[in-house]
Amino acid sequence: MSNTLILIRHGKSVWNVKNIFTGWVDVELDDSGKKEAIKSALLLKEAEIVPSFAFTSFLKRAQNTLQIILEELNVYNLHTVTAWELNERHYGALQGLNKAETAAEYGEEQVHIWRRSYSIPPPELKLDDKRHPRFEHLYSDLPLDDLPVAECLKDTVERFMPYWFDSIKPDVESGKNVLIVAHGNSLRALVKYLEKISDDDAVKELLITNKGPL
Secondary structure (H helix, E strand, C coil): CCCCEEEEECCCEHHHHCCECCCCCCCCECHHHHHHHHHHHHHHHHCCCCCCEEEECCCHHHHHHHHHHHHHCCCCCCEEEECHHHCCCCCHHHCCCEHHHHHHHHCHHHHHHHHHCCCCCCCCCCCCCCCCHHHCHHHCCCCHHHCCCCCCHHHHHHHHHHHHHHHHHHHHHCCCCEEEEECHHHHHHHHHHHCCCCHHHHCCCCCCCCCCCC
16 A cells, blocks of 8 residues: 555653643653554554654654554664654643643633633743743754744644645655654644644544545
């Protein structure tokens, strides 16, 4: 099978298990997340799909998921591109906070708006907050204006889609199998475009089914 776009969310991370807002914080995969990555590889084997190119984010939970998948597929020396544009949505000042405790403090309705609104971001990080991406070596080469301090899904779409058109879509259209291992919201941004999903529907739980070759 050729000309296939494969979208895989990273396996469960250690902060997913602890119910903590993660965003751009670079946390490890949980053991259960590693098993999920292996399961993803087995599904690709069953479908007889072998990736020709791979794209992933700057975050190690996505990169490690990709590595596990490729090892299970016995695919080595694959052309792989890492891009910050594929990062998870930035949760601003919520990053590092427990979701249940945050809901207890601010109210479930407010936290639901921050999590599920298409165009309302959570509280922003201040410039001197140590959680600001400017203090992270991964982003030392990026202009300060490019670094988010909080994002809603709309912001994630606007960050991701130019990269899709410039860097990923040409490989898909070349007739190759392109694998993207990224995050729930960055993948949601792409699926919104591919499936022509409305702004309101885009913030609902993401379900990706096998659509066949693109």
